[in-house]
Amino acid sequence: MTLLDVRELSVLLPARSGQAVPVVEGVSFEVRSGSVTGLIGESGSGKTMTAMAVLGLLPEEASCSGELWWAGEDMLAATPARRRAVRGHEISMIFQDPLAALNPSQTIGRQVSEILRRGGASRSEALASAQALLERVGVPDPGRRARQYPHQLSGGLRQRAMIALALAGEPRLLLADEPTTALDVTVQSRVLRLLARLREESGLAMLFVSHDLRVIAHVADEVVVMYAGRVAESGPAREVFRAPHHPYTRALLASVPSVRAKSVPAEPLPGTPANPFDRPPGCPFHPRCPIARQVCTQERPEVRSLTTGRRTACHFAKEGS
Incomplete structure (x- = not known):
């Protein structure tokens, strides 16, 4: 059963010019009961902003559009009182830095x-x-x-x-925003095992935000790869990591050092991540893409289905995979 259904979610923030700029644009995905959906991408890709929109914790200056269906109810159309009733009870969040999230003056x-x-x-x-x-x-x-x-x-x-x-609050959905980033490897493993146990015991669904592909590969059933506030690729985690269709996903995987094949060096992504406030025309990844062509610099690719459950936003999806 689908618990959370995000459809064409967009979040706009005012730029220095005063014009509203989309930092999340047209994002769609689902979280099913008892499953884990991973949101992955570099810093600035819109992962955390997407999770904050789901929980209704966006900055005051932000505006949000699209649909956020929670158990059959559109939360973007719900009253503030209803959203407060859902937040912390039906949907809860684990923040990246617990020392900043917890109240220092209370036990x-x-x-x-x-x-x-x-x-x-x-x-x-x-x-x-x-x-x-x-x-x-x-x-x-x-x-x-x-x-x-x-x-x-x-x-x-x-x-x-x-x-x-x-x-x-006995939630049905847990949003985990980089919950292991600030921890050493040993503690990180213990926390991941704890979350897996809680999922098995109570059927807890999770939206897991991370930039670490190894963590997402370990915990997620479905994965949504984000770049510059948009979905680059999505699908079953095992299939996406085994045969990525988007060049950005392939580049992310190539940047992870291999434990088994030590002779194969990691390949850092060239260039810098696209700035959501100053995206390049066409495909936002084209300045860093090894297979970019002229059409990529002019036309933005739409997210399209390739096979059942697999979607990508690339003019030349699968090439090089």
Whole structure:
């Protein structure tokens, strides 16, 4: 069952000139119940802005269009009160930097129990449930940790506390914005295993935002590759990584060092990412594309279906794959 259906989502922000510029444009994807959809791309590709639009946390100066269907209801057409009711309960978010996301002046237990109190639980019931949640996400000695402040916890424990906070409202969809970027490899692996276990236990669906292809390949069922605020390619993660159709996806994969074939060097992407406020004409990737032709500099490719479940925005999709 489709929980989240994003259709032609666009987000506009004012540029220095005062003109509204699309930083996310025409993005479409689905998140099904119990599945993980990965949003991947370089910094500035629009991944986080897309996730913020889903949760209704865009900056005040931003404008949003398209459709955001959540369990059959268009959230862009919903009232602010309805969106607040969904946020934190039906849909929750794990932020990239838990130290910045958590309130430094409140204990971990109080922050986790606050959502439970809003659901009608008494103070003692909420605190007990908060400690149980901390234990569920692998926080050792949850009673003591619940009395501590965010700065007193390690990075890994703060991220687990952030996950407990996101789970407090018993959401059906979890938005994870680069949840392992600030962690070392060992802690990163533990957090990924924790998220996989939570998914298996409760059928939790996830929209997983990351620039790390290896993380997305490990966790995602479907993948959406974004470039300059637009979808470059999408489809089942295993198929996209096995046989990418878009040259940007191939370039991303080539830039990842191989563990098995150490003799094959990684190939960094040439050039710099396109600026959403100053996109080149035609295909935004053409200045960096090894197969770009004249049409690529003049005409923007539309996202089109190639095979069942596979979509790409390239005039010459599959060439070189």
